Amino acid sequence: MKAEDIINRINLIEKKAPLNGCLLPHNKTKFTPSGPKHNSTSNSFISSVKPDCSKLKGLEVSSVPYVDKHAEELRGEDIPLHVAFFTFLSYGVLLLVGYIKEFFSPPSSKERHREDYVPLFVGFESFYFRNVYRPISDCFCRPICGVPGERMTVLERTSHNNNWDHVLTGRKIDSINVGSYNYLGFAEKTGPCHDAAARAISSLGVAVASARTEMGTLEIHHELEALTAEFVGTEDAITFGMGFATNALNLPSLMGPGCLVLSDECNHASLILGLRLSGATVKVFRHNDCNDLERRIRRAIIDGHPRTRRPWKKVFIIVEGIYSMEGSICNLPRLIEIKKKYKAYLYVDEAHSIGALGPRGRGVVDYHNCDPKDVDILMGTFTKSFAAAGGYIAGSKALIQHLRMSSDAQHYASAMAPAVAQQIITSMSIIMGKDGTDEGQRRLRALKRNIAYFRKHMENRGFLLFGDPDSPVMPLLGLPKGPLSFLVRELSNRGVASVGVGFPATKITGARMRFCLSAGHDKQSLDEVLKHLNELGDVLCCKYNKHKGRADLQIEW
Amino acid sequence: MPKMWNVYESFQALLEAGPYHLAFEGFLLVWVIWLLVAAKSRPRPIKLTKKEEEQLLAEWTPEPLLSSAPDPEHPALNTRTVKGKLGHYVDLGSGPLLNLASHDYLRFSEHEGIETAALECLHQYGVGSCGPRGFYGTTEVHLALEQRLAEFFQCESCVLYSYGFSTMASAIPAYAKSGDVIFADEAVSFCIQRGLQASRSRIVYFRHNDSGHLQQLLEQQAIIDSKNPKKANATRRFLVVEGLYMNTGNICRLPELVELRHKYKLRLFIDESCAFGTLGPHGRGALDHFNIPMSEVDLIMGSLEYGGGSTGGFAAGTSFVVEHQRLNGLGYVFSASLPPLLAAAAKQMLEILEAEAKDLVPTLQHRASQLHSGLAVALPAKMCVSGSVISPIKHVAFKPSSGLTVKQQESALHRIVQEVEQRGVAVVVASLLRSKEVCPPPPSIRLVVNVRLTDAEITTAITAVADACAAVIEAEAL
């Protein structure tokens, strides 16, 4: 494809006139620091063009600093129409067959000892479980044994009763792991993190059977909170034993009835639950679409509360750093701009981005080179890059004190286990270079290289990967349920542990494979994954990237 | 002329028409006029000019993020820090104190076998599981623990959560939806309250441990249901109680509740968090204590963070009921699984509990009753100890007749805690979010009995608490 073509395509999407002259290297305009990133934020089409762009060194599109495409529109274009059609059709047929089957032989699993009770489960829910989820349930919850590192041992299962029950066969499959959230490769059973955690168990015990506000505050918790605050660059931080609960239990302390929340449509279940518990009014904006956000926030502030007509007490914007299902990165500079313009408060959930993004691994704030003080509430979890468990909230001193006083989890939930806290402290110190080595930087560089390598190869082979080019999460869309489960099964037979997600976790047409890269992967394992994917992609005809590159294109490691 | 005639004719017809007809036409006329007028006066959507909009935006000033500046005196900002281990004795900076604060009833968090199991697992699995249960976060250890828990509770199936609080808060809304009715004891712990709130069902609280009141409420519900049987046929009715109440230290009256469950076709969910390891000959909880078979309740929930000496929680029951949570328990599906080493610790704990419950539970209950009877005698007249005699949780509080406000009570209790500490015992004021609780219990000092306490230590504890109470009451002239 010719360079002009690509640029014109980009412009077409931008709905802007073609940029003349910007193709020529000598004519290039200076990048805004965040410019190129935003060009592709959530903008799948452009990212799919990316490999070709990479051939044109020096090609830069600078007149469009922020692109907030309606991800939806693009997505609609991207998944070929016939695929969407057949996806719907396959679900339709599946449900129809299910109904016919259950008409003639009603499900036999009846509750015992509860005759004449109102049925516990709503009809469709259990119908869906029986007829849609169960047949492919072997693709989920595969047990492993050992560390979920870059390679892991998956235990083979089989079922003798149509997937109602799974039994282990005893076979152990050594697999390359592209499913776990082990971005920086800290899931290890040797090394400094392991040693420190072992010492913590010996000296501080296995668990802490008291809440933080009662007797559950150990010195290690203070150390963890101070280090977390330093890492994300805020005055103070507070930590909790579970990332999900960090969102679900703290949002109600920050907002309540009379507050307005603008929430991204792809926000995590924990955020949605927290908002429901808070009683605030929630308006959903389109995924990663700051223009839509601005339109809605403007309208909402002007109109006030729809029922009481009073002005809003507070307005919050809630987004994630990296969206775990979409692989997109939020457009933080633009969000900060909007937040300042409309006097809103910004809550960023860095569950996947902390550790995995930015030159220093300090999340989406670091990646966009923003000031952490501009984000009012920085939340994140320790389950991913730090290979531990739990979550934190970081922000101003007053905010954290407020949470210490009013957070449910501080008063009622037991404190974090010492070994877990120690794992976070050690891995975070390594990322920060506090251990005196450049191990942290090495891991960050390796992750970045792996992401670039894998994505370029996938796209060059004709796969349509979504998400931001810098994201370690890479969804592959356009696979209906059947091919998806085939792909997961076949990959796992070949020793690649991967993840497939479908309705209801996503939209009906949004079923996807998801690859999570790790700093621990080496070229050989990535090449192996790519080889298998390439073969299976041909079998399934799911290479929808129209901008397929040359097969012999050299992509440097 | 025909025109004239027409009018005349019409007029005649009008006169001949009956009064009903006239009234009807009159009504139509008024209606048409009303429609015309009302249509005019209906507010048209106001289109603001750009300038006006900007002005409105500029005028809007939000409340500050935090409604008030944090009070530096607040107890939550002045929690004490434990130096080293939270063991049988704790160091809060002034030498070892006898620990009557942490919920480690069976002292499992210090058990060597459990520590070894955790370390062994750490050597094999590392710390984190790096994924939710659905996506490679399920390890052999999790499966083994789930199976052991199910066996322990004599259930078919069990799911494991990674956080005690989220267990109750996720398990309840997995079943109860809007349109359902949940009857709950008003003293249920806060995590259950959050679960009830998340379910969006109609919540009916009955007085603490008062099955008579519950029955009244159920009768009322039966009357409502009989008026609308169609709706009643789609309304699930749940009953949510705790086996041993954290907030009061009382054991629930399970046999009566089971009867009501039968009579009113309720689904009984029981939270055995505090009862786990402390009640029943096998340490299984309130069901075990009253010797009620598992099939009488629908779901057993529990936390592994108290008696269990680990982290996380579980929900056990028939496969039919429990497996539903694997797709619908939010905290189960959307969160990383429990770190394997903590699961391994919990599994080892179960082995020990199963082998030693015969000794551990009676010892614990004996110690609890010793402390109870000792305190009942020794406390000053204005104060009392509450909770079931054999329960390891005791609440020391001011009697309602003392006439003190909640604030006064709280500050006095905090003073007492300091005084107790100087007498060599560590205790805490039960931490409550008073403004968020449905029915906040009165402020109290929560004493936790553990199985390793000796006679001498119990005596020390009783004297320390009673003396401190007396000292503070005298010093503050309460």
Ligand SMILES: Cc1ncc(COP(=O)(O)O)c(C=O)c1O
């Ligand atoms: C955006 C987001 N928030 C919160 C969580 C929950 O974190 P945890 O697994 O630590 O409970 C996740 C995990 O999947 C997430 O993706």
